[in-house]
Amino acid sequence: MSILVNKDTKVIVQGFTGKEGTFHAEQCLAYGTKIVGGVTPNKGGQEHLGKPVFNTVKDAVNATGATVSMIFVPPAFVGDAVLEAADAGIELAVIITEGAPVKDMMYAKMYATKKGMNTIGPNCPGIITAEECKIGIMPGAVFKKGNIGLISKSGTLTYEGANQVCNEGFGITTAVGIGGDPIIGLSYKQLLPMFEADPETEAIVMIGEIGGDLEIQAAAYIKENITKPVVAFIAGQTAPAGKRMGHAGAIISGSAGTAAEKMAALEAAGVAVVQSPADIGKKVAEVLGKK
C-alpha cells in the first residue's frame, strides 16, 4: 500500500516536450511510472518518448484516462496549466516548476479546490511511492520500499531523510515533497491522515522549515489524531532573522515561524524531534526498534 499514487497510476506530463519535462519524464519512465502521454500546445498528434502528445489536457485525459498530471511548464504558465488540469478532471497535479507567481497559485488553488483536484507543490521534488511510481525529480534509487511515510518541505532534505531511513534497514512507503512556497497544495495536515490510514506505513518522518505555521498546525493535528510514531526535524535553527521591511506576515499567522517555536509545538504533541538532520535515521530506528 501507499498513499495517492501507485504502480497503476496513469500520469500525463504538462510541458512534456521541453528540456526539463523530457529529461525527467524519461527518468520517471525508467523508474516504472505509467506515463501515458503528455501535453504541449501545437504539438498534438506527435509522439515523444514513445508516448502520444496532445494539445490540451482534456484531449489527453479523454484518450488515456490519466488521473495525475506532472507539471513542468515555465513559471509564467504554471497558473494556467493547473487551472487547465483542474478543468479537465485531473485528480492530482504535481507541480515541479520553481518560481510561479504567488497570485497565480492563489487563483489556481482556489479553482483546484472547487473542482476537487489535489495539488502538490509548486517548487517541489514531487511524490514517490517506492519501487512503484515516481512523479517528480528525486533520485529514485534512494527510495527503497518499506514502512516509513515521509513529508518534507525541502527537496534535498527529502533525499537525505529517505537515505538515512533506508541505511538503517527501513524503507519508504510514499515520500511527498510539498514545497515551501507561500501557497502550496497538500500539506502536513492533509497528508498525515493518509499515512495514518495506510496499513503499510508504520511511522512518519516530517521535515519542516522556518517560516509560516504549517508545522504548528500539524502539531495540533498530530496531538489529536495521529497514533503512529512521528519523527520530525525543522531546518533553520541557526538561520538569521530576515531583514524584512515589515512584520505584517508574522502578525497574520500569529507566530514568528521560528524553528524553536515549531520544535516545541511538535514535542508537546508527542513527536520525536531531532536537533540535527543527521539523526533522522537513528531516531526512526529508535522509535520503531531496530529491525
Added chain:
Amino acid sequence: MNVHEYQAKQIFAKYGVPVPKGYIATTVEESVENAKKLGGKVWVVKAQIHAGGRGLGGGVKVATSLEKVEEFAKEILGMTLVTHQTGPEGKLVQKVYIEEGADIADELYLGVVLDRAKEMPVIMASTEGGMAIEDVAAATPEKIIKVAVDPTIGFQGFHGRELAFGLGLPKEQVGKFIKFAAALYKVYMENDAEMIEINPLVKTGAGDFIALDGKMGFDDSALGRHKDIEEMRDLSEEDADEREASEYGLSYIALDGEIGCMVNGAGLAMGTMDTINYMGGTPANFLDVGGQANAQTVAKGFEIILKNPNVKAIFVNIFGGIVRCDRIANGILEATKLVDVHVPVVVRLDGTNAPEAAVILNNAGIKNVIAATDLGDGAKKAVAAAKGEL
C-alpha cells in the same frame, strides 16, 4: 524585491491613493530646490533606505524654513542610519525625499499582506498608527482589524465597511476611507505585491485620508510581468556578495561563524548549518549552489566564502539527486586550481554517482581536502578542522 518610500508613493498615486506632494533629491542643493518647488511653510526631509524605524533613528526631520531644509538635508544625506530593521551596521543614506508638511489630526495604520493560512490577501487596519505594528499586535491585538478578501470576488463594499466601522470612523469619513482601502487593494493585486504598509495613514484636520508613509515589497517571481517595478530596484540597498552570488545562480547569506558551507538545496543548507551548530561549531554562511552546480559555480562559491576572513574551514555537503556527484567532484578539483583554497575543505558527496566522485577526489590527492561519509561525519570533521584538530 523592496522599493523606497517615494517609489511606493509613486505607485499609490497612480491608483488614486492620496499621498503628500514630494520630490526626491540626492544633494543638499536639490533638496532646497525641491522645497521651493513645493512651496508652503513646512517640509519634511526623509531619508530613503529600505528599512522601517527611520524617524527614531534620526532620518526624518520636520523643517519650518528653507534654511532648516538645507541643514537637515546636509545632516541626513551621507549618514549611516541605524534602525531596528537595519541591523547594527546601519545603512548609508544616499537619497532624501522632500515632502510637503501634513496637517495631522489622527494617525492610523493600514496594510495588505498575504494570509498564508487563508490563502488570500488580508487587509489590516488599526487606530494605533505611528507605532510599530508588531508592538500593537503584542500588546493590544484587539486593536488590529483584519479583513480577508477573496480575490475571486475582489474588494467589495462590505469589506470596506467592516474596516471603517471597525476603526470607529465617524459617518462622514466612512465613504472616503472605503475608497482609500479599495484603491490600496487594487495596488496590491495588480502589482503582485507581497506586502504593503502605510504607517501612519494620516487623517487630516479636514477629515481627509493621506498616506504619510509607504512600504511595498513585491513577489520576485512576478517581476517579469512588471518591468516598471523591476526598474525601481535599488542595487545599493542589496548586499554586494549576495548579489554577486545570485548572478552565478548561488544563494548566499553571510553569517558570523567560522565554518563556510556549500550545500545544494536551501533546506539541506539550513540543515547543515544546524548540524554544525549542534556539533559545537559556528556556520560562516548560508550557501545554496542550486541544481545546476558546475566547476565555475563551485569555484565562485569558494571565492565568495573565502572573502570572509573568519572562515577557518569549509564544509561541502552535496546530496546529488539531479546534481551528479562526479560533476561536483570535478568542480572542486577545478575550483582548487582557480582559487587559492587555504583552509581545510571537508567534502561529503552522496547520492547519484557518489562512488565515482570519491574515486576522482582520492586520485587527485589534493592537500586540504578531507572526505566525509555522511552528514554527521562531515559536520564533525568540519568542526574539528576549524579548531585546528584535523
